[in-house]
Amino acid sequence: MTCDDIKARLTPFLDDLLIEAEYKAYCDHLNACEQCREHVRSIGSLSNQLWKLGKVRVPEDFGSTILYKFSHFEQMIQSSRVILSAKHVMIGLTLMLLGITASSAIHYFRNRQPPPKEEDVPIVRAQIVGPRHPPSDEEARILMRQLEVIAAGVGMLSKVMSVEGTPQETAAKENITDEGIPMEKESPVQENEIIDFQVIPLHWHFQYPEETNEAALDAKRQRIKQQKELAQTKLDEIESTIRLLEEEKEKNQIKLGQPYSQELKETKLARERQIELGLQQWAEGIRQQNAVIGQLEESNRQLEFNRQERLKEGKQKETAHRTKISNILNISGIMPDYKNDHLFVFSSSGEKLKDVRDQILFASQGTSSFHDYANGEAVLPDREYRISMFFDDKGNSSFHWHINAIRPEQKSNLLRLIEEKSASIDYKSEELLIFSVPNTELQKLLIRIQAAGVHILRYGSQEIKKDISQSRLISISVYFAK
């Protein structure tokens, strides 16, 4: 590997994407070349310090300014709405007045009666000054009609006035989950929905980096395949040339008993020598092409081997990380309720949880990225929490669903449905259910559950990746709120 190669492959080297042989060659060169070593170190260390850019000093009054702006902004919005929507208000009022006038006119013409007689007047007066009598059916109908007209006017007005819609409407329009991620079409999140969990569920996701770069590997495989095809084509060409030469050689042979002239004999012998030479050269060509094909096949094997090795290394790192976390839980006196290769479920008080979280974060540095869903940092010391820790890699996806308060018969129906579709139920308690379902069955299951009128809030990986096996099992944990 030359100094130019070192510069050209700097990015894959820093991103740890080189295959084992390249990586070794790269390191060998770095060990030998002081200049390259310094170059790689300076760039690598600089680009790995990006996180330090986040350590900026925020002015102390920043928080109070936001709060001021927020309250001031509300007032401004309200006043600007009043000013900006004056036109809309006018339209609304006109509509309302028109409605009221129209309905009053109809009322007047329908119920026009002769003027009251003289003797009726005191009774009418008494009715006016006395307590109000309940309206007659006809009066109530008219009143309702008037109210409907007014309400329609107000409704139109409010639609005109609310340019952006309520925040809930906006969120629903954008289809954003609690993780701030747009999600595919699913049962809508109910507005102002409050889930009352006796034990508050939290979700922590650990995502391991991919140990192999499949795209780069595919490109290499493709390149090797093309080279192999090229070599095979050359080999075929050589073989056909050899066949032609052999045919010519046979024709060119001096046959016994034939009256050849001396000149012809010499020409034939000269040609035979040429053919022999050609055959030898082409035979060498065949050996070379076979060697090339062999090397390419070996590279392919090496590529696959390296991939497997890297995957194995990655798995070992993941296993070591999970063991560390398991040890932290054990030392803290927390026994997992449920544990498999991709999921730990445990319960803890908020007080203990904070310590455990810090320790786990420390132990995870450099191994995996940590995602804390559902306000894990805002734990209250006096509450009970149930934590699901998902260990996600490329080969594994975990979802978690929250199901709000449902009737017991609905719950039993739901469980039956899940049992029908799922391959196995891993854990089952009053509040938590963990099951695995084949990738192919998941969408069908979701449709059936939604058709049964059960409302699910979905978290975690939302879509099934196309590049993963359709038959792979997906682990889903369901929380039932009471």
Add this chain to the structure above:
Amino acid sequence: MMKEERIKFLISRYQQGVFALVLYLIGGDQDKTYDICASSFAEAMRACSSPEREGIFLAKVIGIAVEKARAIKTIPVFKELEFLDLPASEQGPLRLLIKAFWKLAFDDKALVLLREQLNLSYRQIAAVMRKTESDTRSEVNQARTRLREIIEDTLKYE
């Protein structure tokens, strides 16, 4: 409307990240950063009714802040790194990094910062930048590569 306690908690949790994001996006102008961040937080709070939906809140704050920063045309002026909350000994090497960083295109800067500094997932970045997840993934990698190339060039002339 969000509760005041919750607002304070969200501000304290995300103020540094968002402040740094805008600061580097617009080239180190602290006054403009201050204004953009404060109004982004205020607008996002107004838009988020439920204090529990922290993800939505964060996505909104960042989305608003990025759009506001994009609208501002500033020329990066390399001053003293007074805004960095790091000891002076650590600021030296970062000077070069920041210099290189400001040469990146706006979207590249945003992608790298969202990923490396705010540690958002690719899905969250995709939501903020209004791109697909796979595009985001490759564009973040391309942005990182470009940054390294710029660092490399900068080192040559330093």
